[in-house]
Amino acid sequence: xxxxxxxxxxxxxxxxxxxxxxHVEGHRLAYxxxxxxxxxxxxxxxxxxxxxxxxxxxxxxxSHRVIAPDMxxxxxxxxxSRADVSIAAQARLMWGLLDGLGIRxxxxxxxxxxxxxxxxxAVHRPERVRRLVLSNSVCFDSWPIPDFEPLQKSGAEEKFTxxxxxxxLREFLPKGVHQSDGLSDEAADIMLEPWSTEEGKHALxxxxxxxxxxxxxxxxxxxxTLDHETLIVWGRHDPFQxxxxxxxxxxxxxxxxxxxxxxxxxxVMEERPEEVRQAIHQFLTR
Numbered sequence: 001x002x003x004x005x006x007x008x009x010x011x012x013x014x015x016x017x018x019x020x021x022x023h024v025e026g027h028r029l030a031y032x033x034x035x036x037x038x039x040x041x042x043x044x045x046x047x048x049x050x051x052x053x054x055x056x057x058x059x060x061x062x063s064h065r066v067i068a069p070d071m072x073x074x075x076x077x078x079x080x081s082r083a084d085v086s087i088a089a090q091a092r093l094m095w096g097l098l099d100g101l102g103i104r105x106x107x108x109x110x111x112x113x114x115x116x117x118x119x120x121x122a123v124h125r126p127e128r129v130r131r132l133v134l135s136n137s138v139c140f141d142s143w144p145i146p147d148f149e150p151l152q153k154s155g156a157e158e159k160f161t162x163x164x165x166x167x168x169l170r171e172f173l174p175k176g177v178h179q180s181d182g183l184s185d186e187a188a189d190i191m192l193e194p195w196s197t198e199e200g201k202h203a204l205x206x207x208x209x210x211x212x213x214x215x216x217x218x219x220x221x222x223x224x225t226l227d228h229e230t231l232i233v234w235g236r237h238d239p240f241q242x243x244x245x246x247x248x249x250x251x252x253x254x255x256x257x258x259x260x261x262x263x264x265x266x267x268v269m270e271e272r273p274e275e276v277r278q279a280i281h282q283f284l285t286r
């Protein structure tokens with residue numbers, strides 16, 4: 001891995017942090033870094049980026065060195081036309097990023113498909129994961145969600161212009177909140193910005209086509225071997241990763257706590273940022 005300390009790009013809107021860039025396996029990965037202390041890795045899902053954690057990062061940075069990457073083909077990271085962007089490949093790239101940053105062990109906090117990446121990381125290299133936080137995470141056979149299945153079919157991409165794709169995504173995102181005002185226009189703009197060009201549209205379709213439960217099913221039995229203290233944070237009304245999967249994950253991983261975010265759905269850190277950041281911070285610092 002090679003870090004590009006001289007190449008930074010300002011993040012719009014609510015966070016003063018700037019993206020840094022590192023080279024892992026020939027790809028340029030963007031990441032946010034702030035704070036000092038034990039390392040914590042924050043993993044986003046689809047169709048989001050490191051900015052999903054923008055309201056959580058300042059709290060965690062009081063006690064931790066926070067690393068929040070954009071996974072390959074997401075956010076400001078490279079969007080190669082030919083690369084493996086499965087959650088198994090993303091897990092490997094995350095180890096490469098941490099290695100390059102000199103981080104031997106980290107707490108891993110993850111949402112959505114990032115939670116699948118985190119489970120693979122914990123199962124395959126348990127000694128390098130200190131504690132685990134899974135929020136509204138893909139697991140077992142919980143994914144891809146029905147909304148995405150038509151987009152995985154051959155020829156689906158050709159039906160959309162950039163404009164019609166953006167419109168579809170903007171109509172989809174509010175399905176992930178419980179209350180009508182749970183997702184601000186600013187939050188939607190942040191989520192949609194990486195996919196607002198032809199290159200971005202192609203990249204998101206490549207990500208959609210790699211959503212496959214074989215990866216989480218392959219490690220399902222191995223979750224019982226995890227010895228990590230684990231916090232499961234879940235929006236009670238999530239229509240995408242349904243609450244039954246929070247209970248199933250809690251039963252599968254031995255040392256777990258389950259924290260329900262009652263008035264929230266999938267985008268818990270948008271609807272209830274204070275509850276989410278306090279739950280995670282208290283878990284990681286006790």
